[in-house]
Amino acid sequence: MSASSPDIAVRHNILSRLLIHVALAVFAIYYLLPLYVMLVNSLKPLDEIRAGGMLSLPQTWTAAPWLSAWSTAQIGVEATGLRPYFVNSILMVIPAVTISTLLGALNGYVLTKWRFRGDTVIFGLMLLACFIPFQIVLIPMARVLGILGLAGTTWGLVMVHVVYGLGFTTLFFRNYYEAFPTELVRAAQIDGATFFQIFRRILLPSSGPIIVVTVIWQFTNIWNDFLFGASFADFDSIPMTVALNNLVSSSTGVKEYNVHFAGAILAALPTLVVYVVSGRYFVRGLMAGAVKG
């Protein structure tokens, strides 16, 4: 009995592991299938798609749909491809993410290390901002942008996203700095460091993991935003998401599915890159903290 029971246990273990792996593989395939369809079809000539066989590999491989989606496809009135809108999105997302992350860090620093009367109320109000639906603020925001003279500009969109992101970034940093030892701040005060010196020299260098989390969160949200882009952007500030919609849903001419697929992948690429690159830093940051203890 004592000899056979470990064998049964091992066999049982292998069987359950096999089941788990099969289930995981099925789900992985299920979730990757749309990406596969997009990829193979973006590399086919349009005739092949029309002939059917969405799942089959291309018979003639072609990069033409990608080139078209990037630089020559008809979007709106001009045949510019997605390139100028991609640039618009980049010009919007980089300052918006940077500013909202920095302000969130500063807010978190003040709300935890420079407590003042009513700080919890202020934090509560900022938190509330996370729960306001986008649609409610559309009209007031349009009015504010008009008054500030930012209507229809990329900087107007930056401002909208910074204001909207602040609630989340503040929440992230406040919770992170809450656990940050206050004695470090006090030691720096005795060393003579000023408010901003403490922030820049002591807190920020230790904020790697939370900066990565915030950047991923903000980048994804701002890059993927459609509503604000569609509402507040002018011809020369239209972001990628809105342009993609214009490309795909244009009602004139032939539906170039392969171009649409290529365009959709292009639109999703930057967020993917951010995940792949900084996700690794994120995990590394967590691990480092765990080992230090």
Added chain:
Amino acid sequence: MAFLEIRNLSKSFGPVDVLRDISLEIEKGGFLVLVGPSGCGKSTLLNTIAGLESITKGEIHIAGRDIAGEPPSKRDIAMVFQSYALYPNMTVEQNIGFGMEIRGVPKDERDKAIGEVAEMLQIAHLLKRKPSQLSGGQRQRVAMGRALVRDPQVFLFDEPLSNLDAKLRVDMRTEIKRLHQRMGATIVYVTHDQIEAMTLATKIAVLKDGYLQQFGTPREIYNQPANIFVADFMGSPSMNLIPARIEEWDGALAIAMKTSSGEIRIAAPTRIGALKARAGGEVIFGIRPEALTDPEGADHTGKQVEKADCLIDVLEPAGSDTFAITQLGGKEVIARMRADASVEPGQIVPLAFNLDKAVFFDPATEQRLV
């Protein structure tokens, strides 16, 4: 005039009074220990000296200068924190040099100062490491290095040894004492460990609930505690506090204490005048375990050593001494005997009370009778 002087300091957080009318002073080169149970306000008091907490009332003077309104960096102090508070993103070298860097001290001057301090604390080989790569004791040294390199008027230590294991704590305690003797620095040191307080201090301030209970030299605090709290808090094992009655006996005064079976009487010390007025009344008789021992082990230079028979309940041999526990006045009383005293549990043996070391307290006010 005292070097560090605190006058009538009060501090409240809203309606909560944390420190109430505290006055202390310490001369240049003195070692002031603030001691008390947790929540007594000792760390808050230290933080007010550091300038990390504002004060509600009172004055703080360092070297004759009122610093109560100054920010921490202008007070010419350095502080060692309980958690060491080393900047995790900087190397040991940068940690020690950070204050100088902020003050704009040139690099070569900085390096020289860091080198000297590192030499003194034997951490020169660790300068390039990050705090996370150091052991607890090494971090402790770096934290002290950061304070030393400033060469301040006053050093502030906030329970610096409480995160170390027992053996290291004793080593570092000795090292701090040696450092203090060598540098002649003025130190204010917070601890809840009364042995640390006794061994390090030139002056001790005992706090409880924001009130200063007693301020004096370690010897005064130990031998003439101002009240029952101080008597009980300082010393390990702590002082025996026995409910007793003062009686007239053969024209003199005696201390009568209940035992488990009856009552014992010993002659009262004549040096305490206040006892006469207490004749017939209740007092708390305080005697430290080392002043209550087997007659052979008693202090023969003592002017008044009284003997009485007591029933020994329990014996606790501790190697260097044997602690015998008996019942007096309804309380457990610890007597500290020689290690080889021939006593068995359950025996009735004579115990010697060294009344030179005895103190008496008023049971109502808890203050010491003089």
